[in-house]
Amino acid sequence: MAWMAWTWPTGVFFAVIASLLVIFTILAIRYPETPRIGVLRIETTRGDRLFITLLGSAFINLAWLGLVGTTQWAALIVCLIYAAAVFRWV
Structure with missing residues (x-):
């Protein structure tokens, strides 16, 4: 994927976004919210x-x-x- 010019900050950014989505999905399943x-x-x-x-x-x-x-x-x-x-x- 060299054409995308991945850098450490870019990778960390997308990893944080993916982690947030996973965490919020788990929270929604375990603790449903009104x-x-x-x-x-x-x-x-x-x-x-x-x-x-x-x-x-x-x-x-x-x-x-x-x-x-x-x-x-x-x-x-x-x-x-x-x-x-x-x-x-x-």
Whole structure:
């Protein structure tokens, strides 16, 4: 797969996403959840909140690249705070 230019960060990124999907699938099977209504006034489950978190994190990282530059470590911290807020209040 040399044509895809796989690097360690790329591999780790996809491994984390795959692990999240597996973990959330196991959680859904072991601990079924009823949807709850948060700040957005829509019913969300853990999977919905994960999707909202991943989508928002992508936008945060893109905005960070456009406004700040290539150093993404601070954007990761912002994404983790965003994820905690989404899972707490959405």
